[in-house]
Amino acid sequence: MNDLxxxxxxxxxxxxxRERGASPHTCQSYAYSFQLLVRFAAERHGxxxxxLSLDHLGVATVLAFLDDLEATRxxxxxxxxxxxxxxxxxxxxxxxxxxxxxxxxxxxxxIPMKRFDEALVAYLTIDEVQALLDAPDVRTVCxxxxxxxxxxxxxCGWISSTAASRPASRSTAKGGASACCPCGRKPRLRSGTxxxxxxxxxxxNSSTTRPAEP
Numbered sequence: 001m002n003d004l005x006x007x008x009x010x011x012x013x014x015x016x017x018r019e020r021g022a023s024p025h026t027c028q029s030y031a032y033s034f035q036l037l038v039r040f041a042a043e044r045h046g047x048x049x050x051x052l053s054l055d056h057l058g059v060a061t062v063l064a065f066l067d068d069l070e071a072t073r074x075x076x077x078x079x080x081x082x083x084x085x086x087x088x089x090x091x092x093x094x095x096x097x098x099x100x101x102x103x104x105x106x107x108x109x110x111i112p113m114k115r116f117d118e119a120l121v122a123y124l125t126i127d128e129v130q131a132l133l134d135a136p137d138v139r140t141v142c143x144x145x146x147x148x149x150x151x152x153x154x155x156c157g158w159i160s161s162t163a164a165s166r167p168a169s170r171s172t173a174k175g176g177a178s179a180c181c182p183c184g185r186k187p188r189l190r191s192g193t194x195x196x197x198x199x200x201x202x203x204x205n206s207s208t209t210r211p212a213e214p
Contacts, residue, residue, distance in 0.1 A: 003053055003054055003098075004052050004053050004054050004056070004057070005050065005052075007054070007090075007093075007094060007097065007098070008034060008038075008090070011089075011090050011093050012027065012030060012031050012034070015093055016030060029082065029086070030086045030089070030090075033082070033083045033086035033087070034086065034087075034090070036065070036069070036083065037057070037062075037065055037083070037087065038052060040061075040064075040065045040068060041056050041057060041061050041065070044056075044061060044064065045061075054094075054098075054101055054104070057087075057104075058104065058107075059104070059107040059108060059110075059111065062084075062087055062108060062111065063111065065083075066080050066083065066084060066111070069083060076116070077114040077115070077116035078116060080114055081113045081114055084111060084113065085113075087108060088108060088109055088111075091104070091105040091108045091109065092105070092109075129154055132150060133147060133150055133151055133154070136150070
């Protein structure tokens with residue numbers, strides 16, 4: 001095997017799963033990234049994949065590969081950044097094992113991630129909110145807590161940071177009135193899954209009953 005094949009095999013088969021503890025999903029994603037990169041570099045330089053060397057993976061080839069992902073394969077900027085992250089990780093692996101490629105690695109690391117706009121969820125439908133409220137397991141104490149927090153956050157229109165930082169003493173308004181601000185039609189609680197949970201009733205036995213006064 002040439003230098004690229006040996007180092008790439010060590011990176012995918014030993015470094016990621018054993019040294020870095022990467023998940024199988026991450027290892028598969030990185031392996032597919034290099035499958036695309038190796039195929040592109042082989043076609044660009046007119047050699048077989050087994051004949052590629054590290055010199056074939058210069059910054060010009062990597063940039064052309066990233067542009068091809070978006071132009072030819074129709075990949076999004078998020079996917080392009082994921083392929084670049086895999087390439088960066090490989091060259092970071094090489095820095096400590098092949099000092100001769102430090103300049104090449106520096107140029108690869110200098111390739112910037114592409115910025116993109118993330119689509120925000122403007123609102124949730126009433127069915128989606130109901131599904132969110134039904135997700136916690138109300139048979140457990142933690143499930144009841146989570147359901148209460150979700151219902152309170154929806155009723156008041158709170159963001160998560162506000163709900164987490166708001167003290168319990170401010171949950172009611174002046175005079176004991178509720179501080180919740182209704183936001184349109186509310187999802188109803190399923191029967192048998194209310195927010196209240198009654199604890200076990202304690203009864204006094206004969207050993208703890210106060211004796212009658214004479």
